[in-house]
Amino acid sequence: MRKVVSRDGTTIAYRKAGEGPPIVLLNGAFRDHTIFDQLVPELTSSCTVYAYDRRGRGESGDSPAWSVEREVEDLAAVVEEAGGEAVVFAGSTGANLALHAARAGLPITKLALHEPYFRTGDHPLPPADCLDVIRGLLAEDRRGEAAEYYLGRMLGLAPEVIAEWRRAPLWATNEANAHTLVYDVTLCGDFRLHPEQLAAIRTPSLVVCSDGTSDWLRDAALATAAALPGGWGMRLPGSWHRVHTDILGRVLAGFATT
Template sequence: MSEIEYDETTSSDGTPIAYFRRGSGPALVVTHGSIATKEQWIPASEHLAEHVTLYVYDRRGRGGTGDAAEYSLAHEVADIAAMREVAGPGAHLLGHSFGALATLAYAREHGLGGGTLLAYEPPLAVQGPVAGERLQGYRDLVDAGDLDAALEYALVNFVRVPAEAIPFIRETPLWGASVPLTPTWVRELAEIDALGSDLSGYAEIDAPTHLIAGTATTAFLYQSAHDLVDVIPNAGITDIEGADHFAHLADPEGFTRVVIGALDRASVAR
């Protein structure tokens, strides 16, 4: 099993970015989702590192990565640019959830220069605003410091997890790791809704693109991935049977097969 090497780089605005590198082969930069850190990807990295050189970084405002007074999706794009500079020319991109939105934005602006874009369930507002007026209730809980209640509120109202499933999620390691990160979700939810439901701009993406969705995931996440396939030229999609929004944690080996299969098909198609 390959070792994890921790390192740091700097984004264009001077923000330090912490990341780990693992494996050998073609470079794959992983951009994680909301209320997460790079550590969430360690289980999947054990399998992915057998095929690629992984560069998994903490998005700004969490883990070992710094932050800035102002925030926008443009900062996320700049951070991906910094990581691709570390990974080298032609590095592939894999984004999960909000991280998938960031990689899509990067691909629209910069292209991938021979790399492939993999987007796992980007949360687009294809069924109306993801947060909408409910964002204020979430912001109020975060401002009051009740981060545990904020996470429950967000999972039910934004991710649309059934309320009866919350007690079971509370028993998983995911809950304890996510609670401290809930403040960072406020700004990301606002960014998601600001993007709106018009997906036509994603037709500008000319890099090989593959969407990933779980058949047991939230309806708007599944639709987001499938709607993008119809917009991005020559995009493909893989549905993971029975999977939800966290297939990389629930079945890291199976998720790895999907990722490597998509990269292999893109390589043959070039």
């Protein structure tokens, strides 16, 4: 993988592929750049793709002095590598990070978001002490329990679904990256959508959700699109928290190149 150094000296690893306008791919909780392995080939005929490991994951470094600002600086370093400005596509809590970056004035030419983590309307908020619970579990090295807590209490997955996740090969990655859950939960602030904050973002923005996702994720995506002055929402075929890759690829390629 290629490497770039963020402002605080942390090394950020990324892969580059394709030709065309640059698009940076930004992952959500647990994941590193490999979550985009199927999406990247759908984009490379139209775009130059930069898929990076957020700090604390994969081949990127980390720092004890984590903050939202440091993660914004990481994204800024990758955008600089991409030529100084780029389209950004971000999913889940990564979408929350991308919104922080857009508000901070990063040179994002277009913003594409997949189901940002907000609770809107009557959808219940996560437990008020969720960040403290996750920190406590991690302090005792109960990484698997921290991952289960996040999936159950914060994403609303049923126990039997979490049990299936535990049996899957990807669970080892969930545990390995469990410490970064603190980062993602912090990125979400109070978990509420604040339209007055998004009103300052003038970047052309596409917010997508799948037709098979949870009601709260769908409503969050639509509300985000409505709150962004240059935003519009799109509902695409898919499953829970996932849009079919071939369809998402076509939509993103068209969005990035027009």
